[in-house]
Amino acid sequence: MNLNIGVIKGDGIGPEIVAEAMKVLDQVAKIYGHTCDYTQLLMGGASIDVHGVPLTDETVAAAKSCDAVLMGSIGGDAKTSPWYQLEPSKRPEAGLLRIRKELNLFANLRPAILYDELKGACPLKEEITEGGFDMMIMRELTGGLYFGERKTVEEHGVMTAYDSLTYNENEIRRIAKRGFDIAMKRRKKVTSVDKANVLDSSRLWRKVVEEVAAEYPEVTLEHMLVDNCAMQLVKNPKQFDVILTENMFGDILSDEASMVTGSIGMLASASLNETKFGLYEPSGGSAPDIAGKGIANPIATILSAAMMLRFSFDLDKEADAVERAVAKVLAEGYRTIDIMSEGKKQVGTEKMGDLIAGSIR
Numbered sequence: 001m002n003l004n005i006g007v008i009k010g011d012g013i014g015p016e017i018v019a020e021a022m023k024v025l026d027q028v029a030k031i032y033g034h035t036c037d038y039t040q041l042l043m044g045g046a047s048i049d050v051h052g053v054p055l056t057d058e059t060v061a062a063a064k065s066c067d068a069v070l071m072g073s074i075g076g077d078a079k080t081s082p083w084y085q086l087e088p089s090k091r092p093e094a095g096l097l098r099i100r101k102e103l104n105l106f107a108n109l110r111p112a113i114l115y116d117e118l119k120g121a122c123p124l125k126e127e128i129t130e131g132g133f134d135m136m137i138m139r140e141l142t143g144g145l146y147f148g149e150r151k152t153v154e155e156h157g158v159m160t161a162y163d164s165l166t167y168n169e170n171e172i173r174r175i176a177k178r179g180f181d182i183a184m185k186r187r188k189k190v191t192s193v194d195k196a197n198v199l200d201s202s203r204l205w206r207k208v209v210e211e212v213a214a215e216y217p218e219v220t221l222e223h224m225l226v227d228n229c230a231m232q233l234v235k236n237p238k239q240f241d242v243i244l245t246e247n248m249f250g251d252i253l254s255d256e257a258s259m260v261t262g263s264i265g266m267l268a269s270a271s272l273n274e275t276k277f278g279l280y281e282p283s284g285g286s287a288p289d290i291a292g293k294g295i296a297n298p299i300a301t302i303l304s305a306a307m308m309l310r311f312s313f314d315l316d317k318e319a320d321a322v323e324r325a326v327a328k329v330l331a332e333g334y335r336t337i338d339i340m341s342e343g344k345k346q347v348g349t350e351k352m353g354d355l356i357a358g359s360i361r
């Protein structure tokens with residue numbers, strides 16, 4: 001099969017971690033008899049430097065013509081980078097938000113798994129993590145506060161900022177269905193997270209999720225308030241299977257979930273629309289402080305590439321092979337600095353990519 005893949009290397013550690021994911025994909029292609037065609041796409045700061053904007057119409061069109069897009073990370077240091085002198089709509093993050101919206105990538109899947117081998121990097125007590133955990137955060141990605149109207153105005157001599165949080169029932173229904181579909185393939189439990197004790201948008205969320213749940217009698221649904229969920233993630237992460245939530249809550253909870261797995265450098269993600277197309281990126285940021293040092297953890301990007309093989313190309317065997325290779329290299333004791341613990345072998349970005357590519361069977 002020919003895999004037509006768009007590649008957004010992006011900023012900061014982006015180019016380094018994407019290079020390792022491509023190395024692994026090339027090895028998978030070689031062993032399993034596929035070919036990878038890569039189209040380089042500029043987004044974020046890298047695009048601002050060339051085109052003056054974080055995403056051009058041409059890049060959107062080029063991304064649409066690919067079967068899937070693999071992305072590193074975008075953005076720089078907000079204090080020192082000239083990108084942040086630009087107005088908000090021209091900054092690197094605006095490119096990411098626009099591509100999510102343009103490609104209708106409403107379903108963001110962020111699996112948070114505690115690998116047995118990484119228990120040492122997990123900040124939680126052993127009695128909490130005993131037996132590991134494996135949850136899927138389903139984050140709505142094209143609605144809510146991120147895309148509501150916003151403005152900053154002076155009212156009666158007082159600067160006032162507005163961000164509006166809007167959801168319609170269709171937006172809620174389609175992400176809820178995805179969440180339940182995924183739960184059916186897992187442990188059949190959905191925890192829908194909202195703030196229904198305060199927000200109207202959450203009350204509608206709850207109502208629509210309950211309607212969808214009625215179509216999935218095998219799946220157990222529970223509702224949880226977002227503040228409680230933040231607490232439960234560190235108190236008892238094992239209770240979660242699928243966490244279904246809106247855009248902003250999902251942004252925050254997925255960072256928290258990544259930390260309890262040991263490192264944000266381990267957390268993959270897939271952003272999907274109604275078709276097979278997806279944008280695959282590590283959940284972490286561009287980490288400008290360590291960019292160019294060759295120490296970033298490429299595993300989240302490599303695992304995102306595995307999700308791409310699974311969701312966009314239906315290549316389950318190949319995706320399994322990548323995930324097995326990651327587990328093997330971890331079991332052999334290799335670690336990047338972010339997940340390093342005593343007695344393990346510390347390696348850099350490139351070496352980690354080599355080891356994983358070399359373990360593809």
Ligand code: IPM
Pocket residue numbers: 075093096251283
């Ligand atoms: C993420 C990131 C983005 C988000 C930023 C870079 C706009 O934090 O993918 O979680 O908030 O969605």
Ligand code: MG
Pocket residue numbers: 251252255283
């Ligand atoms: Mg985030």
